[in-house]
Amino acid sequence: MRGMFASIAPRYDLLNRLLSLGLDQRWRTALVRSLPETAPGQRVLDLCTGTGDVARALQPALPEGTRLHASDFCEEMVVLAPSKFATEGAPAFTVGDAMALPYRDRSFRAVTVAFGLRNIEQPPVGLAEMARVLEPGGRLLVLEFSRPERKLFSAFYRFYFFRILPFMGRLLSGSEIDAYRYLPESVWAFPTPAQLAEEMDRAGLAVREQRRFLMGAVVLHVAERVGM
Template sequence: MNTNNEIPQEELLKKRAESIKTMFGSIVRVYDFLNALLSLNFDKSWRKFAAKTSGVKPNTKVLDVCTGTGDLAISYSKLLNGNGLVVGSDYCHDMLRYGLPKIKKRHLENKIKLIEADTLQLPFRDNAFEISTVAFGIRNVADLDAGIKEMRRVIRPNGRVVILEFSQPTNFLFRQIYFFYFTRILPMIGRLISQSKIDAYKYLPHSVLAFPDKLSLKRKMELCGLEDVKIFERTLGIVTIHIGKKP
């Protein structure tokens, strides 16, 4: 039974989810370009590394939540080389609409299925996949713990949850330089290029700074029922990849 305190929290989470959905829908036309800008053009190599490191094998079923325009799903499908299935889900319909032509261009439409779905309420049975993965999307999920638990729920025992996310660089000097670019230069460029009234690229740096650090995220994954969580840093700690196993 809901308590009086739970009802406002549920409404708050719903409003946040709708706000983020609207925000990403407003920048969908330039989303891929701005991702490259945000990542200093390392984003594709990070996704490829995450997919390879996850231990994907032939005939694996992979779920990529918060798939956006499908870049990580494409990386997985290429590794599977036609032997397996990748499902990409996203809460934002416009993202999926822009991702589909990319998939068709690579002749992967029979290997990658895109569906509109909320990561907090995935429309899949328990233990349906071997791997559930997310790139640069889990920090935008309204309830982080619930999102991780859903990713865990839909994978089989010994399956893996893979989280690729922006982090805070460990080198002090590089961190100062990167944060200046991240919080000052990037939002200005992003706003000019996207021409959106919704300041998504001001939100993104703040969302990264507010996100749990790598050790806190590791602990959170463990508390959500994952074990043997491993951390991989890339590009001086700009991003980290967390991989946890379902018992």
């Protein structure tokens, strides 16, 4: 997984914009709008941050004095992130595994993950870590692809996702690894929103909202850390 993302890192942003027709940035903006109220001194964590696009969208939305941390286990991706920020007040970018977070229990007000949970080797382990570092009442925001629900749109989407996207992805990414064939296959194998809500529940994360975009092709899962 790490090698696959390393191989597409240099063209990752460009491919995101092209292959989603620019919609990916709108979905990240929707995620930012679902942030909980955050006070100075509190911390927010963006996991699987990749090249830092979620962090870039989050930063201006946070009140002064809020600290933004962002991490990813693929160094080739995360080294591209800091150049998107002014040096002063830039998020703390680190290389790290979402399944073994180096943070204290209950130390974040919000945790965000965009298009990352599906790629974590064991999503339940990742979810348990996210729940652990969230303060009670803190919010988890997961943006993730899903299978569209409407039959007609689904047929069209499948054709694009399984036929056109892998071809374009291979051509434009310059990578020998078929990352853009892996993408649709991993989305189809990923739990449905209802199944994911159950997995989150088991981790102590109560799902409050599942907002669908592009007829369910992308879902924003908003969950709250319950318990003490």
